[in-house]
Amino acid sequence: MADTLRIGLAGLGTVGVGVIRLLETNRDLLTARAGMQLKVTAVSAQSRTKDRGVDLSPFAWVDDPVALATRDDVDVVVELIGGSDGPALELAKAALANGKAVITANKAMIAHHGLSLATSAEAQDVALKFEAAVAGGIPVIKGLREGTSANQLTSIYGILNGTCNYILSTMEDTGADFADVLAEAQDKGYAEADPTFDIEGVDAAHKLAILAAIGFGAELDFDAVRVTGITRVGAADIAQADTLGFVIRLIAQADVEHTPGGDRLLQRVRPCLVSKAHPLSGVDGPTNAVVAEGNFSGRLLFQGAGAGEGPTASAVVADVIDIARDEVGAPFSIPVANLSPMLPAESGERTERTYLRFTVTDRPGVLAEITAAMRDAGVSIESLIQKGRADDGGGDVLVAMVTHEGPERCVRGAIDLLEGSDSLTAPPLVLPILPD
Ligand SMILES: NC(=O)C1=CN([C@@H]2O[C@H](COP(=O)(O)OP(=O)(O)OC[C@H]3O[C@@H](n4cnc5c(N)ncnc54)[C@H](OP(=O)(O)O)[C@@H]3O)[C@@H](O)[C@H]2O)C=CC1
């Protein structure tokens, strides 16, 4: 066996620099654990001259990252550029085609192209590893591939986007504005290059689709994830939720439904009200948490830093150690050819409690109109709060309500009945309440 694993590193941003620092800081213990030295030999980024706070002089510089795939001094390619397509994908494909192992933190690329990349990796009998792509420093992919592999999982859910969690929990703690807190999350290196991926829920959807494939043995199906981001959650909703005993968190959830026609998969990312008694309510800042329910293990909770330089580098280098130890395995736990195609499940008959917020004109009869729509659609109201009556009357007010548990289709029916009503001055906000 070689005494050195030679790494070609593409991308020297938040995570790439973290990998260089970790390899340097923990060098001796990594050598002991990997059974060989882990050494970066060549690097690539856009700017050769940018000061990155680390010494790049020991490494060969490569202008075109795809060239790392064919270098003789590279055994494993670590892709930390980002983006579902473009140079990241070209590099991953070329490296696998050349029989080199690939490690990536790129959930967008894995969510869109994971099955074809895994097929190439399996054909070449080389590793494709992406622990850092989901939940930053939490070893949740390892947890599902290895730790829960003896179980039939019924549900996987949790907080998968550090930026959204940082925004929601900071707004809750400080009352700060959405835009200011997003800028802070960007400064701290949590957000994606395009932060709309974070706040619109797309990043969490990428991660959920990956976890569902690994946890349920399902063919990865990112397009089937139903996604709602956090951009419509306002300070007033956070305050109302607090009054009612809840916090608001962006929850990604995947469940398998066993039907006579075969298993179906429901994958959703939605802001939810989470009871202050629920373990996920205490997950603050860029922390992520994933709950997996197994038929023998019961409920498991994985929690830790979901973004940032150190935690993400930790997950990337753990994958490097696995490769040094020759722990390859199928990227999605079972070979791609054996993953089950699962149709998307319907959600209409599923029951849940719901929080609804209406922004309405302050005039007689408006509340009666809303409650009549609820009655006609078969929605039972548990509690109702009206806030912010304008001093002179006639302005907008917020009406917030929580429903009793009932079918999702009934709430949708009530919203449809109110469609076009001139009493509503903004589209209603509908947030499910996460069951305990
Ligand atoms: N930041 C985080 O907390 C986490 C990030 N990830 C994922 O890790 C990956 C990297 O993220 P992050 O480090 O934050 O991203 P950054 O934007 O900080 O870094 C991206 C790096 O890629 C380089 N790059 C961009 N385009 C090219 C190109 N065409 N050719 C060569 N290099 C290029 C950039 O070069 P230059 O610096 O010269 O501009 C930069 O060094 C992404 O897939 C992201 O989703 C996953 C988990 C957590």
Ligand SMILES: N[C@@H](CCO)C(=O)O
């Ligand atoms: N932008 C991502 C980085 C970690 O994947 C997040 O905020 O969670």
